[in-house]
Amino acid sequence: MTAQNLEELRHEIDALDTQLVQLLAKRQACVMQAARFKKDTQGVKDHARVEAVIQKVREKAITYEVNPDLVEHLYREMIGSFITMELAEFSEQKDT
DSSP states (O other): OOOSSHHHHHHHHHHHHHHHHHHHHHHHHHHHHHGGGOSSHHHHTOHHHHHHHHHHHHHHHHHTTOOHHHHHHHHHHHHHHHHHHHHHHHHHHHHO
16 A cells, blocks of 8 residues: 555554454464463473474564564563463463
């Protein structure tokens, strides 16, 4: 999109923000389901998986000409939050 003015550009950014939040909601739902398949908390905190995801998204960032350091930072924050949520879900499922 080539915006003709700042208002148009902000409207486009708002639409992208909506899409990003929708995708985060889908990712969160997958993460919460994943807790059911994990045998222990180490499976939830799987460091090797986290690093593999980080490597993959850094490569995608380069492909799409996005700052890979920014993408890595965002993903580490997101994954950290999801791990916390997944640990709570894992604990709740094991208690029932």
